[in-house]
Amino acid sequence: MLRTLTGLLMLLAALVPWPARADAAAARFVTVPGGHFVSSLLDGTRTVTVRVAPFAMMEKPVTEAQFAAFLRAHPEWQRGRIAPLFAGPNYLAGWLTPTDPGDAQAARRPVTAVSWFTARAYCDSLHAELPSWYQWEYAAAASSSSRDARAGMIRRNAILAALMRATGQRPGLIGQRPANVYGLRDLNRLIWEWVSDYGAMFPDVNGDVGSAGSGSVLRLCGGAALAFRDPSDYALAERVAALSMLAPADSSPFVGFRCVRNLGDAP
């Protein structure tokens, strides 16, 4: 039932006319060359090799300041005005006013507590879109020296430690760490990020409560091990768990986003 509703909402969202283009000046996109890689998520029990076409991705997560500018230009997405179907009561709950994050570091802090719908609307305003899970995963696999640094235990441990250390606090500031080989920053250690197809990537987890089946393995303790190619990549498992439990109108204080453009799209 919940699943049907979610599906309907997503369909509805596709039909709603999105706002006209906002000022994109502040958002810098970086080209990520295409390639093949093996996803850390299993498809059922199968390993998936993905071919990723070249795309352009925002260098940094969207900041509070950027999102505030978007809200001033598009008041219909402001807290208090937005339809509850698109953002629940926790949408930007920590902000001082509907358009003011009340944060002296707003230009350097990633915006969080935004719903999937609002993130999608922001990207749309830049003639861009949310990345797919595979695009995000492919981009985030890179370190400052390698295109696929996922196997490194030290890096994994550091990513998990960074995410744990943030307990109870606002997300940290963007740009404290070096960019990865593509020139992208802060993909792994700062926040979780919305992806366009998160509902489909983790089948059934937004589905009927209590439904049993292979798709709902993430719900359960031991079962979650079945969803990952390497179940010991705890940082990734935390990320997948955090995203997969959200409904598209939910917002979470640790979930932000960035946008991508498929090359060949608008500039």
Add this chain to the structure above:
Amino acid sequence: MKRILATAIALALGCAALASNVHASPLPAGWACTPATCGAPEGKPIVEQLLPPPQVPARITRRYPAKVIVNLEAREVVGTLADGVKYDFYTFNGTVPGPMIRVRVGDTVEIRLKNAHSDHMPHNIDLHAVMGTGGGAADSIVIPGHEGAFEFKALHAGFFVYHCAMAPAAVHIANGMYGAIMVEPADGLPRVDKEFYVMQGEFYTPGAYMQPGLQPLDMKKLLDEQPTYVVFNGRVGSLTGDHALRAREGQTVRFFFANGGPNLTSSFHMIGGIWNTVWPWGGSNEDHNVQTISVPPGGTVIADMKLVVPGTFMLVDHAAVRMFNKGALGQLVVSGPEQPMLYRALWNRPFPPASAMPTAATSAH
């Protein structure tokens, strides 16, 4: 009214069927769900009074099945793992372990779980006292700022662990997200003078034992199952010094002891004491005159001891490195007059060496 009655009868019959199906072997009186103990809930719903560990909720004197409401909140908090050492804990209600829950067999238990607005992770709860998918885990997943609830009937008396089962569960448990629930047999456990709630758990940090500062979770150590800390009630020193447990000679004390793990089996022991009665595995069988009890991760024991002499008794995981080097140590201070008939020191003094070793000269003689 008719409908309520019908429901009650259906429930009673259902439970009767269950009682005969579920329990293949006979149980001690009161430990099974019977029509008499397992009917529809009576009276007003009871809101469970939750207390921080090592406190135990009052024993249940009620002799009818009730509806019990338990309010839990997932909270991610920076807390103290040892003096000078901080850690990012995942908790139920802000403490490690989460509060002990106490209900009666046959009760209908409503578990309400909130996830604090300041949290980052989704959390849930899997209670081992539940017969149902995931012990409630699947139906209690809450993202930060959300609340959820589910209900179960406590069909089996016993002492059970609960824990967060959110993926990756090893991380949530390693961060302290566990507690325990006592489902009392219908007539209660035998009365004792004092009850304590102690739960063991391991912590995995990159810094060495007692290295000061904020310590994150060390994934490598967790995967290798090589903890830096093995502690009672969430920190080194939770039950020592000013926090030592206290009782008087002549009293009988009861430990509700559980193991959150995530990985190590505890060898639960009281230095200087013998457990008069234990309920191994937290189940219905009693055993007596036991020294050390294995308590696996996700397992429990109820252990009673009559205190017949004064002194300081050490509560330990008898895997000795854990008590000496990793923090698995608590104290029970028993006050009262010495009992020389039961235990007394005799002497401690130098003794002369044995008669001189024969020398070469004497042996040649």
